[in-house]
Amino acid sequence: LLLRWRRRRALWRKVAEAQERQERSLVRMEAAVQRFREQHPSVNVASILSLPLPELSQKLRDGSLPPDHVFYAYVGKALQLATETNCITEYLQESETQVRKAKLMEKQGLLYGVPVSIKDSIDCQGHDSTLGFIKNLNKPAAEDSVVVQVLKRQGAIPFVKTNVPQSLISYDCKNLIFGQTRNPLLYTRTPGGSSGGEGALVGGGGSILGIGTDVGGSLRFPAAFCGICAIKPTGKRLSKRGIMSGVVGQKAVAAAVGPLAKNVESLALCLRALLSEDMFSLDSTVPPLPFNEEVYSSTKPLRIGYYETDFFTMPSPAMRRAVRQTKQLLEEAGHTLVPFELANVDYVIFNYCVRGMFADGGSSFVKKFQGEMEKGGTGLFFWLAKAPYWLKTLLCWISKPFVPRLSSIIRSMKENTVDEVWNLHQEIEDFCQQFIAQWKKLNLDVMLCPMLGPALGIGYPAKLSVAVSYTMLYNALDFPAGVVPVTLVTDEDEEQLKGYKGYYRDWWDRTLAKAFRGGVGMPVAVQCVALPWQEELCLRFMKEVETL
Numbered sequence: 361l362l363l364r365w366r367r368r369r370a371l372w373r374k375v376a377e378a379q380e381r382q383e384r385s386l387v388r389m390e391a392a393v394q395r396f397r398e399q400h401p402s403v404n405v406a407s408i409l410s411l412p413l414p415e416l417s418q419k420l421r422d423g424s425l426p427p428d429h430v431f432y433a434y435v436g437k438a439l440q441l442a443t444e445t446n447c448i449t450e451y452l453q454e455s456e457t458q459v460r461k462a463k464l465m466e467k468q469g470l471l472y473g474v475p476v477s478i479k480d481s482i483d484c485q486g487h488d489s490t491l492g493f494i495k496n497l498n499k500p501a502a503e504d505s506v507v508v509q510v511l512k513r514q515g516a517i518p519f520v521k522t523n524v525p526q527s528l529i530s531y532d533c534k535n536l537i538f539g540q541t542r543n544p545l546l547y548t549r550t551p552g553g554s555s556g557g558e559g560a561l562v563g564g565g566g567s568i569l570g571i572g573t574d575v576g577g578s579l580r581f582p583a584a585f586c587g588i589c590a591i592k593p594t595g596k597r598l599s600k601r602g603i604m605s606g607v608v609g610q611k612a613v614a615a616a617v618g619p620l621a622k623n624v625e626s627l628a629l630c631l632r633a634l635l636s637e638d639m640f641s642l643d644s645t646v647p648p649l650p651f652n653e654e655v656y657s658s659t660k661p662l663r664i665g666y667y668e669t670d671f672f673t674m675p676s677p678a679m680r681r682a683v684r685q686t687k688q689l690l691e692e693a694g695h696t697l698v699p700f701e702l703a704n705v706d707y708v709i710f711n712y713c714v715r716g717m718f719a720d721g722g723s724s725f726v727k728k729f730q731g732e733m734e735k736g737g738t739g740l741f742f743w744l745a746k747a748p749y750w751l752k753t754l755l756c757w758i759s760k761p762f763v764p765r766l767s768s769i770i771r772s773m774k775e776n777t778v779d780e781v782w783n784l785h786q787e788i789e790d791f792c793q794q795f796i797a798q799w800k801k802l803n804l805d806v807m808l809c810p811m812l813g814p815a816l817g818i819g820y821p822a823k824l825s826v827a828v829s830y831t832m833l834y835n836a837l838d839f840p841a842g843v844v845p846v847t848l849v850t851d852e853d854e855e856q857l858k859g860y861k862g863y864y865r866d867w868w869d870r871t872l873a874k875a876f877r878g879g880v881g882m883p884v885a886v887q888c889v890a891l892p893w894q895e896e897l898c899l900r901f902m903k904e905v906e907t908l
Contacts, residue, residue, distance in 0.1 A: 371733055374497050378490075378537050385451035385520075389439045392456060396432040408433040413474065413568050413626035420473035427462040427473030431455070431517060434475040434567065438520055441566035445542045447557040448520045449480055450487055455519040462517065469515025470633040476516045477567035479555050480524045482617070483602040484508055491604055492526030492535025495731055505602025506642045507571060507617055507634065514633040522557025522570070527728060528606035529717075529741065530554060531581040531828065532821040536734040540818060543585060545882060549815040552581030554606070555620065559586040562620045569630055575606060575615040576713070577812075577831025580843045580887065583620050585815035587883035589906070590620040591627050591842035591899065592834070594892045598634055599643035607725060612716020612788055614838040624844065624903045628656060631895060647893075655896040662901060664690060665700035665799065666808040672705040672829045674863050676876045677856035678849045678884040679810045686808060686846050686886050689908040698802050706768070709829050712788050712836045714772040718745060719784065721775030740825055744773045763866050765826060792837050796891065806901040809841075809887040814849050814879035824875060826868050830887065840890050840898040844905045845883040854880050 397403070408430055411419070419425040435451075442448040455475070462473050481489050483501035490496040503509075508518055526535040533541040533556025541556045543549040544564030551560040555572025559582020562570045572579045574592040583590035595614035603617055619630040632651040640648040668683045669675050675683075687697050718725060722745020729742065744752065752770050760767040776784070799807075810830055821827075834841040857876055862869020888905060890898035 367731075368733065371494050374494050375537050378497050382449055382538060385448065386439060386442055388453060389435050389451050393432055393436040393439065396428065400429070403429050403433070405433045405436060409437055409565060412623060413621060414629055416568065417471060417474055417629065421467045423467065427517070428459050430473055431459045431475050431519070435519065438477070438561060438566035441544060441561050441564040445544050445547070445551065445560040445564060446539055447522050447541050447551070447560035447566070449490070449523050449538050449557065450521045452484060452487065452519055452521065454486070455517050458517045462515065467515075469513065470629060471511060472515030474516045474569060475519045475567065476511055477520050477522055477558060477561050477570040478508060478518050479558050479570070479572040480521050481528060481573060481604040482507060482571060483604070484518060484521060487521060489604045490537060491528055491606070492524055492537060493728065493732055494537060497537065501602070503602065506599035506639060507603070509642055510634055510636065510638045511571070513638045514636065516633070520561070520567070522561055524555070524557060525553045526734065527725070528554040528573075528575070528578065529725070530821055531577060532818065533557060533560070536732075542818070543815050545587060546815070548817060549882070550585065550818050550821060552583075552585035552815065553821065554578040555582045558582060558620050559588065562586070562622065563588050568621065569626060570620040571617065572620055573603060573615060573617050574835070575613060576828045576835055579618050579620060580811060580831050580841065583843045584811045584813050584845070584883070584885035587845045588620055588622055589624050589627055589842065589844055589902065591618050591631075591840065591895065591902070592616045593618050593631075593840050593895045595838050596646060597649070597840070597893065597895055599639055599646050601643050607717050609724070610717050610719065612719065612784060613713055613832065613835045615835070624899060624906050627842070627902075628899050631899070649893065652896040656900050658900060661694045661696065662805045662904070663696045663698065663803055664806055664808050664901070665698050665802055665804040667700050667702050668810060670702050670705040670810075670829050670833070671863060672709065673812070673827050673872070674860065674869065675810045676813065676853070676860065678847065678853040678879070679813055681853065682813075682847050682884045682886050683808060683810050686905055686908070690808070690904070693904070693908055695904075697808070698804065700798075700802065700804075700807060705829055705833065708791070708833055708836055709826070710768040710772045712784070712791065713832045714769055715776070716784060716788065716836070718773045719776045719781050721745065721749070722773055723775070740769065744770060749774065765864055765866060765868060788836060795837055799891065805890075806897060807889040809889055811843050811885040811887040813884040814876065814882035816875040817878070820871070820875035823871050824868060827872055834889055839892055840895045842888045842898055842902045843885040844888060844902050845885045846905065847884050849879045849882050849884060851880055
């Protein structure tokens, strides 16, 4: 008992030190902004913050805006957002040196002088990548991740790291070290996760470009919940070297790194900058495919597949309306829309996604929590991963007649043999080929899909792991998928929500109905999807949706 008490005290000390560091970061930001404003009282911060990224980067490159003016404008705004939403874990103070150097440098690189925020799990030299785990504190990264190196070579200035949920396997944004991040549009709502700090900071205007990761919707949830845009590329389109993962080594569900920004043109500019010789030489496992301008700027009418529901998670009235209205606008603009029949999403979620990520019965996932004081946020998965095989079998059998989805999740979390894992990988490959065959039979260019929304209340994602079905499908398939906000929740949507029952009418469906409530005025997005390696076509479609 004494040993446990001492261990807990040591952990609390580490947490307290990290929180002090976080506080010092904000004090440094405040001091830096104050100093700059005293020296440059005439700088029009509001006009700088109002510029979209393409315009801002142009002004930085042609010299009409000095990089320090832009940098400190964003540091000031980021500080405000950090105070309001608790989205920043650390200020990268070396960014001030970078700004000073940038003023003397040639104005090279597509992102010259652009301040960029970085998700906690992406390595920045000299800084922790905690994943919300106490054991990862005081273990600064030896070097920048490849993505950060490329950003710097393109002239960008990474200036803050942002908050994540513990372990990253959650679409909320809370951990014991840095606490809960709030949605900048409504503080009682989650900003989404796991790139939740990025969603809050970019959504609130404290960063013009953010970099996050996505293994089940971790870029798309924060973007949709905070009313901004994001794209999850094909898993290997951008380098993942130097990026910490929630479940290391699993190959069933593809993780990806990607940008978040206020508009689609900013995402395109970021991908243009990242898909450069720098990335291809720093990581030879990334295919040398530069950004395809011709595809992105094409104006030929598109043939678009669409569906309003996946028949697993019933869409909220606002989600359904978002798809219908977008479909109508696209048709009026001359595009062809074709219904797409989705089948067996329940099988995909349970047998490919859950089973694929926890193919070892969840033992490696549980190991990550050893020596930690809190196991929250991952809800059901942590407790099931810890349960012995006999208990899982019993629970699976008991729950099957009453809560079939719970029974399926429990069954999916058993330990697999190597042979079973290989068969699973083969099954996922076959499913992907069948999905592509159905896509090509309809002669589609892209797909319009629902995106979960509006933002759920804080704490609800931990109870609603099943609601990732709309996003996680495209990690299992490894297709590029982006989100674009298209509407706001209306009083009529809220009224219709009273009749929300769900497809299973189980505890999860009842909880999701509650989680959606009270979202009037909150943004709702749609998901835009393309075939693997077609990021430019996905962005072109997103741009079309955004324009309409």
